[in-house]
Amino acid sequence: MKVFVGVDGGGTKTEAIAxxxxxxxxGEVNSGPTNPNxxxxxxxxxxxxxxxxxxxxxxxxxxxAGISGAGTSETREELIEAFRELFSxxxxxxxxxxxxxxxxLYGSAGxxxxxxxxxxxxxxxxxxxxxxxxxxxxxxxxxxxxxxIGRRGLLASIESEEGLGFPTVITEYIYNKFRGKDCREILxxxxxxxxxxxxxxxxxxxxxxxxxxxxKVALNILYEEALMVxxxxxxxxxxxxxxxxxxxxxxxxxxxxxxxxxxxVKNELDRKGISTFLPEHTPVEGALIGAVRKENxxxxxxxxxxxxxRIWGPQLED
Amino acid sequence: MKVFVGVDGGGTKTEAIAxxxxxxxxGEVNSGPTNPNxxxxxxxxxxxxxxxxxxxxxxxxxxxAGISGAGTSETREELIEAFRELFSxxxxxxxxxxxxxxxxLYGSAGxxxxxxxxxxxxxxxxxxxxxxxxxxxxxxxxxxxxxxIGRRGLLASIESEEGLGFPTVITEYIYNKFRGKDCREILxxxxxxxxxxxxxxxxxxxxxxxxxxxxKVALNILYEEALMVxxxxxxxxxxxxxxxxxxxxxxxxxxxxxxxxxxxVKNELDRKGISTFLPEHTPVEGALIGAVRKENxxxxxxxxxxxxxRIWGPQLED
Numbered sequence: 001m002k003v004f005v006g007v008d009g010g011g012t013k014t015e016a017i018a019x020x021x022x023x024x025x026x027g028e029v030n031s032g033p034t035n036p037n038x039x040x041x042x043x044x045x046x047x048x049x050x051x052x053x054x055x056x057x058x059x060x061x062x063x064x065a066g067i068s069g070a071g072t073s074e075t076r077e078e079l080i081e082a083f084r085e086l087f088s089x090x091x092x093x094x095x096x097x098x099x100x101x102x103x104x105l106y107g108s109a110g111x112x113x114x115x116x117x118x119x120x121x122x123x124x125x126x127x128x129x130x131x132x133x134x135x136x137x138x139x140x141x142x143x144x145x146x147x148x149i150g151r152r153g154l155l156a157s158i159e160s161e162e163g164l165g166f167p168t169v170i171t172e173y174i175y176n177k178f179r180g181k182d183c184r185e186i187l188x189x190x191x192x193x194x195x196x197x198x199x200x201x202x203x204x205x206x207x208x209x210x211x212x213x214x215x216k217v218a219l220n221i222l223y224e225e226a227l228m229v230x231x232x233x234x235x236x237x238x239x240x241x242x243x244x245x246x247x248x249x250x251x252x253x254x255x256x257x258x259x260x261x262x263x264x265v266k267n268e269l270d271r272k273g274i275s276t277f278l279p280e281h282t283p284v285e286g287a288l289i290g291a292v293r294k295e296n297x298x299x300x301x302x303x304x305x306x307x308x309x310r311i312w313g314p315q316l317e318d
Numbered sequence: 319m320k321v322f323v324g325v326d327g328g329g330t331k332t333e334a335i336a337x338x339x340x341x342x343x344x345g346e347v348n349s350g351p352t353n354p355n356x357x358x359x360x361x362x363x364x365x366x367x368x369x370x371x372x373x374x375x376x377x378x379x380x381x382x383a384g385i386s387g388a389g390t391s392e393t394r395e396e397l398i399e400a401f402r403e404l405f406s407x408x409x410x411x412x413x414x415x416x417x418x419x420x421x422x423l424y425g426s427a428g429x430x431x432x433x434x435x436x437x438x439x440x441x442x443x444x445x446x447x448x449x450x451x452x453x454x455x456x457x458x459x460x461x462x463x464x465x466x467i468g469r470r471g472l473l474a475s476i477e478s479e480e481g482l483g484f485p486t487v488i489t490e491y492i493y494n495k496f497r498g499k500d501c502r503e504i505l506x507x508x509x510x511x512x513x514x515x516x517x518x519x520x521x522x523x524x525x526x527x528x529x530x531x532x533x534k535v536a537l538n539i540l541y542e543e544a545l546m547v548x549x550x551x552x553x554x555x556x557x558x559x560x561x562x563x564x565x566x567x568x569x570x571x572x573x574x575x576x577x578x579x580x581x582x583v584k585n586e587l588d589r590k591g592i593s594t595f596l597p598e599h600t601p602v603e604g605a606l607i608g609a610v611r612k613e614n615x616x617x618x619x620x621x622x623x624x625x626x627x628r629i630w631g632p633q634l635e636d
Binding site for chain 2: 133136137190192196200
């Protein structure tokens with residue numbers, strides 16, 4: 001019997017689920033990081049998944065692995081080869097945003113907008129063409145990301161302290177967080193930490209809180225970032241779908257909870273007739289859907305039932 | 319006899335010069351980093367300076383030390399205390415931009431604009447009040463810095479590659495520099511390096527070269543950064559000098575050479591009646607001027623003659 005395996009691989013951990021053709025779950029395992037840019041031990045993490053799943057020899061397997069860092073064809077080839085040494089299977093490796101797309105849209109065409117620590121706009125059309133915008137990381141400032149929102153909040157509070165900008169409650173909240181009374185002092189704390197960028201992204205929560213309280217500086221930061229995110233979505237819609245409206249899945253820590261930033265993005269998309277959804281499934285379940293989808297291009301309800309969640313999407317069959 | 323010591327302390331090295339009251343040079347030494355944020359061994363570097371200078375006991379010494387990282391009063395106190403353990407002297411410690419200010423203006427009031435890897439606007443008025451804007455480092459994006467110009471060049475080339483911006487020759491120059499044919503691939507190279515930020519700042523040279531060839535995207539980046547830098551200068555002029563026009567010293571790798579960015583800054587300042595100069599002296603010579611200046615508040619020509627350079631400035635006396 002055919003076995004489907006979904007893999008969600010990241011820079012700190014990797015998850016995998018396996019189901020058989022009737023939808024029965026036959027394994028659910030965890031392992032270390034599999035992003036080849038994040039660790040030299042990614043092959044060991046893959047081996048651990050193979051050992052834990054312990055699929056019987058000669059099993060007919062289909063794997064879909066959405067893995068962070070699989071952005072270039074070179075890296076994808078390397079990952080596919082490593083999978084081949086461990087599984088006798090049909091293998092597809094793609095960047096991890098596709099897991100979320102499949103977890104939200106069950107294999108139908110659409111766009112996913114992720115705003116977590118970083119951000120990326122990812123889409124796939126009915127022909128299976130992929131496209132993406134953003135995901136450039138903290139150095140270049142991923143628009144709408146927690147990092148960028150936090151960075152701009154910190155900058156606004158320093159500028160206001162130095163008489164360059166409008167007063168904002170962000171300043172006070174940052175003082176409280178870092179137990180400091182001067183932004184220069186706080187900046188020094190951030191730069192002298194071993195991972196300054198990891199201190200910046202959580203500041204997005206402060207900006208969101210300030211915006212919830214009506215702080216104009218915070219609202220302006222969120223609004224500008226929301227507009228940029230939406231402009232990326234419109235751009236991808238044009239590129240992949242020739243302007244035909246597509247559902248957009250919202251994901252990531254900053255965008256998947258109800259807050260002013262999410263509302264701004266939703267409103268702006270709504271104004272253009274674009275509907276938004278939160279994904280019903282976890283990323284690893286999305287990867288599994290990715291694997292099942294490849295079989296005849298359709299997803300069977302009994303398979304989906306095994307992984308739970310509301311069933312939605314035009315391509316479902318009994 | 320009184321001895322004057324100037325110290326220019328940075329994150330990688332420190333220089334010191336000592337002259338006597340007649341202007342005779344009695345020592346010129348080098349040592350390791352003295353920026354307390356950059357190294358735990360900064361006290362060792364100071365000790366090495368004291369040992370190399372080997373001033374006779376009971377010498378009456380005045381020290382001016384401009385040290386990077388001395389941005390908070392806490393750090394300055396720590397540095398002063400460390401100097402006190404090594405020298406029986408009158409000691410002044412300030413952030414290192416003051417060395418350049420003194421090296422350019424001989425102790426008279428004014429503003430220094432530094433655009434190197436980072437950027438900062440620093441000024442001192444006739445009452446001796448200091449002020450500064452910027453110098454927030456790469457995370458917050460120092461306007462007009464090599465880092466920020468390079469970062470924006472990289473971003474522009476990626477956006478243009480992904481259909482979001484105007485075409486620019488920057489893209490081709492970045493391909494050549496990193497031997498890549500795709501910005502995603504190049505980004506991966508930058509992020510996987512041990513010091514990604516050190517790869518970004520040198521890209522400013524590419525942006526400047528593109529601007530010299532008339533590239534509109536590059537010209538626009540430089541113009542926006544130049545305007546921001548000038549707005550900081552105007553702001554400091556208002557704060558420290560109540561809008562009275564002051565000479566501005568231009569310094570740092572990006573701003574001290576003849577290029578379109580320097581021209582834009584000069585033109586914008588010139589339009590507002592502000593004259594610009596390049597410093598005649600090195601930073602460590604500027605620190606020495608800082609030490610000498612404190613004596614009676616004036617600088618004697620014979621002392622300046624010892625450190626060379628054109629003599630300029632309203633406070634000079636024979």
